[in-house]
Amino acid sequence: MAKPISMEVWNPSGKYRVVSTKSMPGARWIRLLTDNDCRLEICTDPKTILSVDDILALIGDRCDGIIGQLTEDWGEVLFSALKRAGGTAFSNMAVGYNNVDVEAANRNGIAVGNTPGVLTETTAELAASLTLSAARRIVEADQFMRAGLYEGWLPYLFVGNLLKGQTVGVIGAGRIGSAYARMMIEGFKMNLIYYDLYQATRLEKFVTAYGQFLKANGEQPVTWKRAATMEDVLREADVISLHPVLDKTTYHLINPERLAIMKKEAVLVNASRGPVIDELALVEHLKANPMFRVGLDVFEDEPYMKPGLADMKNAVVVPHIASASKWTREGMATLAALNVLACHLQSFRGQQLI
Numbered sequence: 001m002a003k004p005i006s007m008e009v010w011n012p013s014g015k016y017r018v019v020s021t022k023s024m025p026g027a028r029w030i031r032l033l034t035d036n037d038c039r040l041e042i043c044t045d046p047k048t049i050l051s052v053d054d055i056l057a058l059i060g061d062r063c064d065g066i067i068g069q070l071t072e073d074w075g076e077v078l079f080s081a082l083k084r085a086g087g088t089a090f091s092n093m094a095v096g097y098n099n100v101d102v103e104a105a106n107r108n109g110i111a112v113g114n115t116p117g118v119l120t121e122t123t124a125e126l127a128a129s130l131t132l133s134a135a136r137r138i139v140e141a142d143q144f145m146r147a148g149l150y151e152g153w154l155p156y157l158f159v160g161n162l163l164k165g166q167t168v169g170v171i172g173a174g175r176i177g178s179a180y181a182r183m184m185i186e187g188f189k190m191n192l193i194y195y196d197l198y199q200a201t202r203l204e205k206f207v208t209a210y211g212q213f214l215k216a217n218g219e220q221p222v223t224w225k226r227a228a229t230m231e232d233v234l235r236e237a238d239v240i241s242l243h244p245v246l247d248k249t250t251y252h253l254i255n256p257e258r259l260a261i262m263k264k265e266a267v268l269v270n271a272s273r274g275p276v277i278d279e280l281a282l283v284e285h286l287k288a289n290p291m292f293r294v295g296l297d298v299f300e301d302e303p304y305m306k307p308g309l310a311d312m313k314n315a316v317v318v319p320h321i322a323s324a325s326k327w328t329r330e331g332m333a334t335l336a337a338l339n340v341l342a343c344h345l346q347s348f349r350g351q352q353l354i
């Protein structure tokens, strides 16, 4: 077992021991836990990604609930250790469970929470930023300026793609995909084509109503289409943004065959999960198609990029920051604390939180 790692302790005499594997922004989540009779222990070790052994050491002999991060591998080993330590509650500080073996949690009687909703707009805004940065070559142009290469305006200098009137394709039109679609439709008057397992009725109604508004004001109306297949989106869209959950149906959803049917000058954005794209295939595609551009917030083997990606001028890459606004991160921390409290700790039952 790993050696004990550094901890910050709040409310040392609290009845329930709750552990957070990372410091998180804001004070509200801390107050929620300490006001509800929890002794909160926050891991302050500088190591960015904790191993299973590190987390076993954090759980120790007694732990009622724990807040973990999307970089951690929550499976049988950790859930059985949490059960042995008397724990009943785990919350991921993230949307979804792709780093969590929910069946293992169930087997060990541990309830699992996550933190959706509060990061919907923030994540969609980053996807929109990546779209603009890739379409208008912002990072390349910035680097060019800083390198002292600008000698004056030229007709061909950093020519990119106009979004207005083009088609935005969304794969996974859930909370974030729909919010992103609305931003691109309202902001840039793009037409929508989307693919999801379920119909995005509210999104469709919004586009219809916005199209009618534009028409009534003498402008070209925007349109929507629900695609029968993902391939239809890839063939038709000028910009494609990926927002599905990561599971076995979406692993390497973007593969060499699907890259090959996309427009040569398309923009592809991923702010969902890295393994949704076959990243090695993407690098080859970027090399062969210099006018094809990507904006990536997530990577197949985080924190690493596949060989060659960092050299590609037609890729904009940022380190998984899509939900990184202060308000959102504080909200995620608050939701994670509420998950641990509300579902599982006796102390919370019948009490009011604020």
Ligand SMILES: NC(=O)C1=CN([C@@H]2O[C@H](COP(=O)(O)OP(=O)(O)OC[C@H]3O[C@@H](n4cnc5c(N)ncnc54)[C@H](O)[C@@H]3O)[C@@H](O)[C@H]2O)C=CC1
Pocket: 095, 096, 116, 117, 119, 120, 123, 171, 172, 173, 174, 175, 176, 177, 195, 196, 197, 198, 243, 244, 245, 246, 249, 250, 271, 272, 273, 297, 298, 320, 321, 322, 323
């Ligand atoms: N980069 C970041 O920092 C962040 C990334 N995320 C990622 O974004 C994902 C989406 O989040 P939300 O919109 O809140 O989730 P959501 O559950 O509201 O939306 C996911 C959508 O994907 C669809 N879907 C599932 N399987 C599919 C398939 N095979 N093909 C097409 N669509 C499929 C679902 O039907 C659903 O509409 C999360 O699961 C998470 O992985 C979320 C927040 C921040």
Ligand SMILES: O=C(O)C(=O)CO
Pocket: 070, 093, 094, 095, 096, 119, 322, 323, 324
């Ligand atoms: O919450 C998530 O799903 C993330 O990716 C981190 O913001």
